[in-house]
Amino acid sequence: MTSAERTSATGLQAHIRGERLAASDEISVSDVLVQIFTRERIEESVTVPAVAEPLIVWVLSGDATIEERAAGEDWLASKVSTGDFFLTTSAVPYEMRWRVTSPEPFVVMHIYLGLQLLERAIRETHEGASGSIRLREVSGGRDETLSTLLEQFRVELTAREKTSALLMQGIAQCIAVHLARRYLDAEAENIAERNALPAYKLKRVVLTMEAHLDEAFRLADLAHAAGMSEYHFSRLFKRATGHSPSQYFIKLRMTKAKQQLIETDRSIIDIALEVGYSSASHFSQVFKHQVGVPPSHYRK
Incomplete structure (x- = not known):
């Protein structure tokens, strides 16, 4: 990073x-x-x-x-x-x-x-x-x-x-x-005086993201978990983390994928499905963009 x-x-x-x-x-x-x-x-x-x-x-x-x-x-x-x-x-x-x-x-x-x-x-x-x-x-x-x-x-x-x-x-x-x-x-x-996101709300949102990595990204659900409007939540989340909620969700997916690639022998398509990608090629494309190398190279 x-x-x-x-x-x-x-x-x-x-x-x-x-x-x-x-x-x-x-x-x-x-x-x-x-x-x-x-x-x-x-x-x-x-x-x-x-x-x-x-x-x-x-x-x-x-x-x-x-x-x-x-x-x-x-x-x-x-x-x-x-x-x-x-x-x-x-x-x-x-x-x-x-x-x-x-x-x-x-x-x-x-x-x-x-x-x-x-x-x-x-x-x-x-x-x-x-x-x-x-x-x-x-x-x-x-x-x-x-x-x-x-x-x-x-x-x-x-x-x-x-x-x-x-x-x-x-x-x-x-x-x-x-x-x-x-x-x-x-x-x-x-x-x-800061207009900042409380730590417990940020934690609640992150846990919600982690529980639904295999599903489509839904901003409304995350804003609801934080008890905020979508606009207010998105602004404070990015201020706290430096990433938009959707970007951060992708990074959580890649973190989970990297863990699976290193710690298990599961196939790349199985790992892709677990983190929300129905296509191995799409998963590989996103993974390479985020991590810098394809999943197969990262595993090696």
Whole structure:
């Protein structure tokens, strides 16, 4: 992927090689979305979307060199280890790559905090403040208090038979207050003023796409899943990911096809049918345009 190609990272398991270990998807918590992933040891390029909420990425295991850049800018490198974190409030998608430098698996947690929760925390912790969400960016930082709070998310998602929505909500409130106390930046952009797509809506749309890769693209269904008009949804989706919904749908199809080509011995026509193409020649044409080589060459 080049820096000009922008793909969403909310459906992270679809575009970043690795495995999703746990997530808060199944519980009803309006103010926080938490996901835990194990990642491949080398990743050449992935993109973090520009969604409404700030994103915290916390390293659960492994040492790595992580590089970041906005489109057209130079790479900025950070060496991270277990307990380090990133706080991102970018208004545009940005690119990341990494190399793991330790024998342990590379496991990370992603946390999106709701804007209303952060606004309440800021009003409470800063007397007279308007509640404007202006947080500073952090790359490869270390914060023992934040780590202690995030560890409670990990335990709740991975060590309990049933995740408590009430407990997840309480932890999110504690994190919001901590961010308001320690990471406010008076000169930063007010995140709440952006007309951006919330992370949970982007995730819901991506999951809807993934469940229907073998069917025709239907913009109306995706807009309905996001609770928006087709025009408003299309505009915010492209702002978040850099792709129109239809372009992104094709990229998800090609991601699934690449996985099948590498991990199975299924025929190309069977794979084509699974990702919505009734003709092997049409599938091959689209695949070559998106990936750069025909399916048969990619498999080899």
